Amino acid sequence: MPADLNAFHTFLKPSEILSLSDVQLADQRRRFTAAPDMVLQPHSVESVQKIMRHCFEQKIPVTPQGGNTGLCGAAVAQGGVLLNLSRLNRIREVNLADNSITVEAGCILQHVQEAADRADRLFPLSLASEGSCQIGGNIACNAGGLNVLRYGSMRDLVLGLETVFPDGTLVSHLHPLHKNTTGYDLRHLFIGSEGTLGVITAATLKLFAKPQTTATAWVGVDSIDDAVSLLTDVQTHFAERLCSFELISRFALSLSSGFLQAQQPTDAEWHILLELTDSLPDSGLHDALAEFLFEHGRENCILAQSEQERQTLWALRENISAAQRDLGTSIKHDIAVPIGEVAGFVHHCAADLVQQFPDIKIVCFGHLGDGSLHYNTFLPNIVSNEVYAYEDAVNQTVYRQVLNHHGTIAAEHGIGMIKKHWLNAVRHPAELSLMRAVKAHLDPHNIMNPGKLLPDSE
Amino acid sequence: MPADLNAFHTFLKPSEILSLSDVQLADQRRRFTAAPDMVLQPHSVESVQKIMRHCFEQKIPVTPQGGNTGLCGAAVAQGGVLLNLSRLNRIREVNLADNSITVEAGCILQHVQEAADRADRLFPLSLASEGSCQIGGNIACNAGGLNVLRYGSMRDLVLGLETVFPDGTLVSHLHPLHKNTTGYDLRHLFIGSEGTLGVITAATLKLFAKPQTTATAWVGVDSIDDAVSLLTDVQTHFAERLCSFELISRFALSLSSGFLQAQQPTDAEWHILLELTDSLPDSGLHDALAEFLFEHGRENCILAQSEQERQTLWALRENISAAQRDLGTSIKHDIAVPIGEVAGFVHHCAADLVQQFPDIKIVCFGHLGDGSLHYNTFLPNIVSNEVYAYEDAVNQTVYRQVLNHHGTIAAEHGIGMIKKHWLNAVRHPAELSLMRAVKAHLDPHNIMNPGKLLPDSE
Incomplete structure (x- = not known):
């Protein structure tokens, strides 16, 4: 589609159009390689709107990308436009009366933590990739991390969103309202939508008193x-x-x-x-x-x-x-069960896995306060990415026990590409049908991050 | 529609069908009178499903009702079935490991508080009508109250919902998961939907340590x-x-x-x-x-x-x-603005109102910690419900200042019948269009609480 792609040069600044060699095309785990036709890095929300209007008209796929730290392949562009939000990185406002901070999607999480700290406040979201992950991605994936027990997941920290819908419409709710009930809450649809409904361009987030x-x-x-x-x-x-x-x-x-x-x-x-x-x-x-x-x-x-x-x-x-790397490449699970079910899950899952793979090594740790476990499994003598040949078999066993214990297959990393075929197991057909209806209404040409999150229709 | 209504006798127990004289048809503020064709009070979730299946097939309107304490007319049935949830009032489980309680929609809020208390826990939602309002209504209206500053609104207290969709499908997510991101979060669509998307039949709620x-x-x-x-x-x-x-x-x-x-x-x-x-x-x-x-x-x-x-x-x-009743019937406002804007709002709004109604009396109090105000206005010499003739004029002035100060026209009471024509002022047309798409997908015959929440289409 060279003609459609050339059009971006007519309404974007030259510096908003990158070459493919300017960006990291491999994902965080070096499992997937993005193959976009074009990489755009808008400098303003207006540019995001212009890009989306054009892509909507021309039916060009768009994959929003933040810090590229996702673990499920949600930000891997397969053709079309890779929309990198890194340049939308202003802290727009710190509001002490309302304990809130308004930041653009491309702000690095650590920079938001630091801005809060300078204002003698805490922004509590904290996770391993905080030095490079971006707020837009944290919201799109409903990130978790170390402080969920006390302060909640990203979903609980968002007071308001600024979003660009797939057709370029800007919908902005960035004023800190602590009570507000005016119809269906669409903010929560976008949180955790992994770039499939539109582009998050900014957010108003909660701040807290700093621990002393x-x-x-x-x-x-x-x-x-x-x-x-x-x-x-x-x-x-x-x-x-x-x-x-x-x-x-x-x-x-x-x-x-x-x-x-x-x-x-x-x-x-x-x-x-x-x-x-x-x-x-x-x-x-x-x-x-x-x-x-x-x-x-x-x-x-x-x-x-x-x-x-x-x-x-x-x-x-x-x-x-870091210490488990000597064991080889692991099949990781990002799971949660009710806290009261953790013991039963760990017991039954290990028994099932050992029966199936007698030499399997299980590294089990995690946030017990949230019922969330990092459950990493290693198959001896199988090196590097060869392990992915066994992924579905291991997942079958682990997820069967997760579901037996009323848990979830995705606690804090999202669905992306690698888990979408499991969504049918955790969501009712009527829910998947509603999700598809929401998606079809906002994105009738299926240009927003196609192939992610929602299971392929049968 | 006598034939359709008679059918309920074939699949419900006699005691699940009430006569109109068994229920309070006036709303809490004695402003509206319900006029249902039939009052049903199901004893089980299965009965709710049967009722919804029949109403879906026969296109019979259904208005869910809890404790009938709403202030905006959201539960006033205008024909069709008034679906009273009072008999779904079991506390299904108290879970100390997960700090959660699972209750049915018809549980009175105070009974939930008491069940938590007996387990040495706090369920923090607290509001004036807690002795008669019901959990299902609290969720449907995203209730607020006295403890929002510390514990959040009802939305923040819900871990999971059990819902019956308009076609009778049961969708249940009642296990306490503290981290879970598996696609679009539909729980938050139902919270605050005021009975327009389906029937909430049970919920798993958060508990907290009891203050000492x-x-x-x-x-x-x-x-x-x-x-x-x-x-x-x-x-x-x-x-x-x-x-x-x-x-x-x-x-x-x-x-x-x-x-x-x-x-x-x-x-x-x-x-x-x-x-x-x-x-x-x-x-x-x-x-x-x-x-x-x-x-x-x-x-x-x-x-x-x-x-x-x-x-x-x-x-x-x-x-x-209670003390302000001697001033007559008030025009009440349930509003919130960012905390930093409260002073400006109060100053400008009073100036505008006094200019328009020189003798107006304003009783202003509320939850400053949430930016939420009870802003009650009294016009001297105008008694009883005559005051509603002036409601739109007073609202115009108050809401204009609310919007100037980036606030909301509905903080904790919802929209119901009395504010739906204001929704266009606070939600973007693209959002209203998405809300209508969600509603049309779940409820294609518009049987769920018709005439509430969503503005009438032009």
């Missing part, structure tokens, strides 16, 4: 049920102060402690890393946590006595992914 | 800007502990203190009633608040020294509505 004190403990527990019981006790007592409650298996800890050449804080089947924070500078949090653990008979534990000790404990959690 | 200590203060302030500055300071320091921050005008206080024959706690243009709570029993909250107010130079204030003093302060806030 932190108390961190590492607790060895006998079982996941024991860990859930500890979670319930901590939440009953400390309420919102609990911001992290991470579960680590004995095997996962052995990997990261070996990798770091560090001592294991406790000897146990399962380990919990929990953290409390408080906005008060003199909250007595550390002593209160020590007393709480003592009173609850939790002797197999360590409290961080300094920021350095805290970082040592967190390093054991954060280096599991 | 409370600190309450009444502070006189010079201006709303001064109040906003106090709000910002309190939130920065006490973070989530702040659960109420109520604004009361000098005139509103004079009414309620006169009505109660009680002393006014402070002498000031504006008054703030603020409350902190904490899950820790020995949190030192009272002393911390006293110290905070002293350090911030807030001398025109009173701290409640006992539960009785606390109740005396709250009575002054809660009796404003």
Whole structure:
């Protein structure tokens, strides 16, 4: 379609049109390679509107892209326009009265955290790729991460959106309204829509009081049920102060402690890393946590006595992914089940997998406070991307147990290309039909990120 | 349509079919009278499905009704079936590991609060009609109330829904998943849809740690800007502990203190009633608040020294509505603007109203922490429902200023019948078109609560 593509030169600045060699075409996991006909990097929302109007008229596919850190292939352009939002990166407003910040889609998450920090506030979304992922992508995928237990997922942090619909219409709701019920809430349709309904160009996000004190403990527990019981006790007592409650298996800890050449804080089947924070500078949090653990008979534990000790404990959690690389390429699962079902899921799923693949290695860790697990499986003697030949077989087993335990196949990474054929298993046909109706109304020519999220029709 | 209506007797129990005299046909404000052809009160979700299947086939209008406490006429049946959900009132599960409760739509809000309390948890939604309003209605209208500042509106408290679509299809997502991103989030379409998309039959809701200590203060302030500055300071320091921050005008206080024959706690243009709570029993909250107010130079204030003093302060806030009845029938507004815009709105709106109606009396109070105001206006010498002849003129002026200050015409009461002609002013035509597409897909015969929420097409 050279004629259609040439038209962009008539209404965009030369610097808004990139060459293919200017962008990273491989995705984060080097599993997919994008093949766009054109890469556009608009400098303004007006340019996004012009691009969408033209693409709508000419039926040119458009794949919005942020920091290219997605793990499910949602931002991999297969022909058409790769719409890179990186240049829409202004912090538009910080509003202290309303505890809100208005930012453009291309802002890097860490820059938003820093802008909040400069205003003596917290923007709580925090995840491994925060140095390069972008807010638009975080919203489009409803990102999760480390602070969901206390502050919620991205969905819970969005007060308002500015969006460009597939036909170029701008719909803007960027004023911070804390109560508002005026018809169907379309903001929540766009959050988690992975670029299939339109382009998110800006958002008004919630800010919070900055934590002033932190108390961190590492607790060895006998079982996941024991860990859930500890979670319930901590939440009953400390309420919102609990911001992290991470579960680590004995095997996962052995990997990261070996990798770091560090001592294991406790000897146990399962380990919990929990953290409390408080906005008060003199909250007595550390002593209160020590007393709480003592009173609850939790002797197999360590409290961080300094920021350095805290970082040592967190390093054991954060280096599991790096430490497992020696095991080969993993088949990863981003799953969640109700917290009360985690123990049953872990037990049954391991039994099923071992029966099917006797030598399988399972690295299990995650955010127990959200019921969300990183459940990574390694097949010995199978290297590199060859492992993907076994992906469907492993997924079948894992997801069957996820569904038995009333869970979800996508907790915080989204659906993208790699899970869309599983959507039929978790959503009712009537819901999929409604999703398709919404999509068809907004995007009748199916130009917005085609081939992503929605299962292929039969 | 007698033939269609007779059919209900073939598949419902006799006790599921009421006579018109069994139900309250006037709405809460005695402004509208329902005129259904039939009143059904299903005992089970299966009965709801059977009713919807029949109504879908026969194109019989259905108006779902909960506690009949709505203020906008959303549950007033105009012909067809009035579907009263009161008998679907089981608490299905309390889940401590997941901090969740699963309840049927007809559960009275207070009964849900009490069930949470018995499990040593808090269900935080709290509003004036909690003794008779029902959870299904709270969800359908995205109810707000007193604890939104800390815990959010009903939308923020819903983990999952069970719904019956207009054609009778049951779609159930009642397992507590704290992270889940599997395509477009349809739960949020139903929340706030006011019965126009289907019937909500049950919900899984969030529970929280029960507060153990409370600190309450009444502070006189010079201006709303001064109040906003106090709000910002309190939130920065006490973070989530702040659960109420109520604004009361000098005139509103004079009414309620006169009505109660009680002393006014402070002498000031504006008054703030603020409350902190904490899950820790020995949190030192009272002393911390006293110290905070002293350090911030807030001398025109009173701290409640006992539960009785606390109740005396709250009575002054809660009796404003009762106290204003002597002024006649009011034209009420349920509005919200960004918190930073409240002062400007109040100033400009009063100026405009007084110019138009020189003798107008304005009773202004509300949840400043959410930017949400009860803005009640009284026209002297106009009694009873005669006042509604002036409603559009007053609304024009009030809503023009609401929109100038980037606010919403419906904060926590919904749209119903009385505000649907205003929806065009706050939603983009492309959004209304999408709403109509969603409605048409789910409800092609427009049987679900027709005439509510969506503006009449031109």
